[in-house]
Amino acid sequence: MSDQNRNGNYYADRRVLITGGLGFIGSNLAHALVDAGSTVTLVDSMIPRYGASLKNIDGLKDRVSINYSDIRDQYSLSHLVREQDVIFSLAGQVSHLESMSDPMTDLDINCRSQLSLLECCRSVNPSARIVFASTRQIYGRPQFLPVTEEHPLDPADVNGINKLAAEMYYTLYSKVYGMHTVSLRLTNTYGPRMDINSQHKGFVGVFLRQALRGEPIELFGTGEQRRDFNHVADVVTALLLAGQHDELRGSSFNLGHDEHYSLIQFVEILRQLLPFEFQTVPFPDERQAIDIGHYYGDSSRFREMTGWAPAYDLPRGLSDTVQFFQQRPHTYSESLV
Numbered sequence: 104m105s106d107q108n109r110n111g112n113y114y115a116d117r118r119v120l121i122t123g124g125l126g127f128i129g130s131n132l133a134h135a136l137v138d139a140g141s142t143v144t145l146v147d148s149m150i151p152r153y154g155a156s157l158k159n160i161d162g163l164k165d166r167v168s169i170n171y172s173d174i175r176d177q178y179s180l181s182h183l184v185r186e187q188d189v190i191f192s193l194a195g196q197v198s199h200l201e202s203m204s205d206p207m208t209d210l211d212i213n214c215r216s217q218l219s220l221l222e223c224c225r226s227v228n229p230s231a232r233i234v235f236a237s238t239r240q241i242y243g244r245p246q247f248l249p250v251t252e253e254h255p256l257d258p259a260d261v262n263g264i265n266k267l268a269a270e271m272y273y274t275l276y277s278k279v280y281g282m283h284t285v286s287l288r289l290t291n292t293y294g295p296r297m298d299i300n301s302q303h304k305g306f307v308g309v310f311l312r313q314a315l316r317g318e319p320i321e322l323f324g325t326g327e328q329r330r331d332f333n334h335v336a337d338v339v340t341a342l343l344l345a346g347q348h349d350e351l352r353g354s355s356f357n358l359g360h361d362e363h364y365s366l367i368q369f370v371e372i373l374r375q376l377l378p379f380e381f382q383t384v385p386f387p388d389e390r391q392a393i394d395i396g397h398y399y400g401d402s403s404r405f406r407e408m409t410g411w412a413p414a415y416d417l418p419r420g421l422s423d424t425v426q427f428f429q430q431r432p433h434t435y436s437e438s439l440v
Contacts, residue, residue: 113347115140120187122146122174122220123155123194124167127297128236130159131335132191132342137166139343146183146194148173153196154298158434174216181223184231189346192220192235195266198303199240199393202262209261217269221276221284232283233273234345237355239290239400241267249401252357260393270355277353285345286355290400294335294420295427306366307332314373315428320381323390326367331360331399334415334423344409351408359400360413372418376425 119136123129124145136143145167147155160167172179174194184190195213196202202209217235224231240263242254258264273284291307298304299312313320341358345351364372370381386394405411415423 112139114189114343116142117188118142118144118186120144120146120183120190122190122192123153125149125155125157125159125169126193127154127159127294128292128335128338128342129191129193130296131294132193132339133160133163133167135339135343137163142168144168144170144183144187146170146172146174148194152301154301154304159296161434174220175211177219177223180216180220181227184220184223184228187228187231189232189234190220190224191342191346192217192233195236196262197238197305198301199260199262200303200389202260202265203389203393206261209265213262213265214268214272218272221272221282224282225276225280229280229282232346233285234342235269235273235284235286236342237270237286237288238263238266239288239357239359239398240395241270241288242395242398244395245398248397249359249363249399250357251401252355252404259395274353274355283349283352285348285351285353287341287345287358287405288355288400289333289338290357290359290398291330291332292335292338293332294424297335297424299428307369310370310373311424311428314370314377314379315425317377317379320370320379321384322366322370322381323384323386324394326370326383327365328394329363329365329397329399330369331363332369332417332420333358333360333413334420337411337413337415340414341405341409341411344411348409356405356408357400357402358405359402360416362416363399364417369417372421373425375418376422 119141121129125147149155196209243257243259270286276282277284293307299308
């Protein structure tokens, strides 16, 4: 172990595996881990609609190892998890609409593959620390706000059910086999390198693409639905903390923001950065059926145990995000031209 590691940088000289490592959150995490001195392996299937891209690791290609494989391949996964100190399980199918139209794929990626990862680690690397990216969607439509970890779990779609089942596997393997697992329930994550091409990964990416193009934005319903938002840099910090704190073992935590905004407020902040028009329109039936209404979470439990606190409020975070894409019009030209 290096002096840097002993002096407080937990990830210096650690071997770290990131599934979904070429996607939005995974690539931002990779940049942070390389800077911290970790030996980083990225695993990604490169399925186009899931947002993976080599452009997300510009400047890192010769500083990380990349394995182009699917986490549904347990034989490949068994090889990859060997000798890793920390594993960030970020690969997933994140579209709520796609989980309803193709539930079997969502089951394979968001549930079965997570169980396979746990089994691989139990067999060949039971001491690995595993951090799983879960979702606020497991709560369904909130019965009270802000949502705490004690809120009833009642998913509103297939994605939420499969993520909840995966969470329960992680908790079970910690209890029964003593494995170090932590689940973070993410809310609206945004920031540099996010996938702004997809129509089905949440409204933030869609709105950003439309605003960058100067296109009009449509808000479903009244536009008064409230949400909390986390900049990806704050999410990366939380993931790193989750991987190093012993006392988090076997637990699940909300990751949210104390400040929450209506969708109208969100686009008004965005309009201070970019010119576009917006209007409210009726909900499409397929979206109305799985919409959760207002949601903002209470992350005080995670904060108290780790000292984590978000550094970005929404105005600063959106400004940072817009600037990132504006500075790279050719790199992300599929969306911006």
